[in-house]
Amino acid sequence: QVQLVESGGGLVQPGGSLRLSCAASGSISRVYVMGWYRQGPGKQRELVATITSGGRTNYVDSVKGRFTISRDNGKNTVYLQMDSLSPEDTAVYYCKLDMIGSSNWGQGTQVTVSS
Numbered sequence: 001q002v003q004l005v006e007s008g009g010g011l012v013q014p015g016g017s018l019r020l021s022c023a024a025s026g027s028i029s030r031v032y033v034m035g036w037y038r039q040g041p042g043k044q045r046e047l048v049a050t051i052t053s054g055g056r057t058n059y060v061d062s063v064k065g066r067f068t069i070s071r072d073n074g075k076n077t078v079y080l081q082m083d084s085l086s087p088e089d090t091a092v093y094y095c096k097l098d099m100i101g102s103s104n105w106g107q108g109t110q111v112t113v114s115s
Contacts, residue, residue, distance in 0.1 A: 002026035002104040004095045009109030012085055016113070020080040022095030022106055033098045034078045036069065038091035038111075045094070051078060062088075085113045 008020040020036065035050035049059045049069040057069055068081040078095065090113050095106035 002028060002097060004097055004104055004106035006095050006106045006109040009093060009111045011112045011114065013115050014086055014113055016085050017083045018085065018111060020093055020109060022078045024076040024097055028076060029099045031100065034071065035096045036080045037094045037096055040091040049080060087113045089113050
């Protein structure tokens with residue numbers, strides 16, 4: 001069984017930065033895709049960024065140049081560095097791990113961008 005635990009959310013002013021972490025534990029295959037998704041107030045959950053086990057990254061257009069996804073394989077942890085945050089980035093951010101035959105979600109962490 002896989003468990004994902006997110007951390008790093010909070011309240012930040014516009015223009016500020018946050019770094020989210022997602023620690024994975026359990027049986028994790030060598031081939032996977034990990035990603036960050038978010039769900040803002042009254043909005044559907046959307047993909048923010050993904051990273052494959054091979055290191056390939058993908059971003060939604062609205063965060064390109066501001067957010068960076070990275071991973072530490074030794075710690076089974078994925079990070080999301082978020083810079084130049086705006087109120088439109090306010091959402092609950094979820095970590096997801098996709099492996100062959102399974103998908104796993106974290107519990108989410110709240111990010112609020114407000115002055």
